Amino acid sequence: MTSTARPTAPDGLAFRRLVPGLLRAGWDVLRRGGWRLLVVYALSQVIPLALVSPLIHWMFTQALASAGAHAVTSEAITGMLASGISVTWLAGLCVVALLAVSLQLSVLVVAVDQVRRGAGLRPRILRAKLLSLMRRLTRPGFLPLGMYLFLVVPLTQAGVFSVLTHSIAIPNFVSGELLKSTQGTLVYASFLLVAGTAALRYSLAVPLFAVYGVPGGKAMRLSRRATARTFPALLAAGGTAAAAALLAGAALVVLTILPTLAADLVYPRAAAGVAALALGAAQITGVAIAGSLVLFVAGMLLELVDRNMPRLGLDGQSGERIAEPVAALAPPVTRSRRKVTAALVAGAAVVPALILGLINIPVMEGLRDVPRTLVLGHRGFSGGGVENTISGLRAAAAAGTDLVEMDVMQTADGGFVAMHDASLARLAARSEAVADLTLSELTSITVRDQFGHADSIPSLRDYVLAAREAGQPLLIELKLHGGETGDYVERLVAELESLNALEQNIYHSLSLEKAEELKRLRPGLYVGLTLAVAGVASPQTTADFIVVEEASYTPAVRESAWADGKEVYVWTVNGADAIRSMLRDNVDGIITDHPYMALADRSSMGPGEPMSSKLYDAVMRFVVIF
Structure with missing residues (x-):
């Protein structure tokens, strides 16, 4: 009688070592990248919002117009699907959105990889990476990965967020109907379980594609192989990171409301202005929290790829990484230079917060009205x-x-x-x-x-x-x-x-x-x-x-x-x-x-409601906390 020993994971992939290792990797990315990485994250959201979103909106209106409609109704959707010109516009819209989302997330992963290597965030290297990514995104082999990034990840919100996909979700009228029966609840829960599992099993495909130059379809297959045994550790580390972000978000809500609550009690006439400025600060801080989570997760994924390289047949490969001496990229930073940098960063954060605060003043004043709803x-x-x-x-x-x-x-x-x-x-x-x-x-x-x-x-x-x-x-x-x-x-x-x-x-x-x-x-x-x-x-x-x-x-x-x-x-x-x-x-x-x-x-x-209550609603609406 013979017994077959169950193969064990390499020491670096064992659950008890991998979970803290992934968390350390994510924290190191935030610590070393700091405000520079957060700036990259903010730009990765602002640029698509400013350039791609209007383009997508225009293409959709053209699809509607080609079907003889100007608004979305059931009849308009039927008409668009029956019109060859409308379908062409819709197909082009999907391609633009898919490429934009994929490029957006890939650039973030590349930036995190540069920080992990100690190479810094030099624009020349990021520009070269960006051009390379744009070329590879147009190849047919990328399509499976693109669909994963455009559909599966937004549905599960698996730690990677984009302003272009935030509205991709199961409609409430669908989920609400499913949850009204035991069978429907099981169907809905099963879908979320399957989609969530798929999101995590294929999560390494992004760093494999963006950093190592692995084609999209192959990157997904390698990701599935790499996460076969490390899935529990990835789930535990990701859950810990998400919980930390939620706690930070809750703390942000509390700290945002406290000054306005004090104004309500001491000097109500100033409460609206205090609330507006607090909301502006919360909006900036909320973006930082969301960006920190995304970058933290990217650092964990890159660490998991590095630990799996021998098993994936990538050991010793550097993909498209640009090898340059670290010393040449990261010269010593003097104490005075650190002080100047810190002052500039603080100013860069305070100025937009003040601008948003001024914009928010009429918003907060308008919340004095009694709803007619x-x-x-x-x-x-x-x-x-x-x-x-x-x-x-x-x-x-x-x-x-x-x-x-x-x-x-x-x-x-x-x-x-x-x-x-x-x-x-x-x-x-x-x-x-x-x-x-x-x-x-x-x-x-x-x-x-x-x-x-x-x-x-x-x-x-x-x-x-x-x-x-x-x-x-x-x-x-x-x-x-x-x-x-x-x-x-x-x-x-x-x-x-x-x-x-x-x-x-x-x-x-x-x-x-x-x-x-x-x-x-x-x-x-x-x-x-x-x-x-x-x-x-x-x-x-x-x-x-x-x-x-x-x-x-x-x-x-x-x-x-x-x-x-x-x-x-x-x-x-x-x-x-x-x-x-x-x-x-x-x-x-x-x-x-x-x-x-x-x-x-x-x-x-209404008018007698404390401004802090109005601010709470504004914070929950305008500051997205993941």
Whole structure:
């Protein structure tokens, strides 16, 4: 009988040695690179933001224009995909963004490598590296790595951040729906686990490509091999670095608010100015914290590559590293020169902080206004009953919501029920579809949610009558499952008129056709168009307001809608900071699963609110803490 000994990792790759080794490497990068590396990081964010973002925006507007649209709607997206010219613009946009992100992150890794080698951040060397990277980025073999950097890394926020990809995320309306069932939660968690694992397993591909000149596809394969045994150590070290950054961010929030809190107590008239200056300092410091984490992670990845070089067949190779005597690159620094440098660095940090502080003064003054924002319960209030049921409606009314948002679907026999899902799988554990069952069949079915609530599916008639009894106005969504009758909108209007409830409520739909048909049939109704994806501008429509998904909401869309005389509602806004941010923006309405929270926040805002509270919201909005 023979036994096979399990191969052991080299001593330098053992978990107990590797974790502290990676952390030391990251810290050494920050210690040795200091403010110079942070300047490189800041430039790597500012330049794409100033040059690439406007180019991407212009290319997207050209894609829209080629499809005969000027704003993003479901119809506009369909039109763009059907237009060869629009598709060409979109493809070019993706190429520009992919190359910009890849170059941005690769340059950061190269800069960190220069610091690790003691070569300093000499512009000549960085320029030569930049030109070399630009050539290699255009080769076909780079595409797998580019897609990893452009999609996988932003989705998981795996310690490498770019202003060009910060909006790439799973939309809240998708994740929110998944989290409303056990099965959906498992699917969502599994996706995050797989994506996060992939992000870490391929994380060494960037230094292999940028520093050692390994082609993109091969760099990914080598990274997967190198992290096969070191994955736990990389995860532990990365988690430690992220935790340290979060603690630094929390400390920044506290230190930012304290001076304004003191002003609130001692001299309230000066609180707005103090808050503005504190916010400017926090913005600069927040960038430094984010940059430090990125550079720290880059140092860890380069250290892990160096330790794996023999296993990867790269031992003794220097790739495209430019070998120059360290002494020639880093002459001795005198004490007086250090003092001058420190003074210049301090000035370089203080000046932009002061400029931002002056810019922030009108921002802080503007936060004195009382929000006019309406609070709408999303499908009722899930804290008191199943969504789109009468118990959920009554719970929302008891919470004090201004309106309740609900969904109406047509049944097989032409009736209407309050229901969001086209299938009964999530709420009733049944395989039937709403479109295949009659009104009486559907209203006899019991639905249950993840909180243990149970109720029956209500007919539209019963739901509307219960809303009237509770004194609760409704935002009724015309929800489509694809099997509606041709006179769907006419039948809905007739049923609501028979209940004397048509003009007492307002309406919206994801379908531009249905929203505008309803507006055409009854011009006096208040009708909205719902946008699952927005951007650029408000769409041209006869609808009175737009309902924008939270991830797609932008000030540009809001201002465009207001300029067109349309109100702006945002859905589904559930995060505490997101709710307060929308209230501060004074959007016309927020649709939320937590109406009690939004109502409490709204009532606390206004002229009598401490400036420190307003500053907290501004910090959480303008300073990104990773």
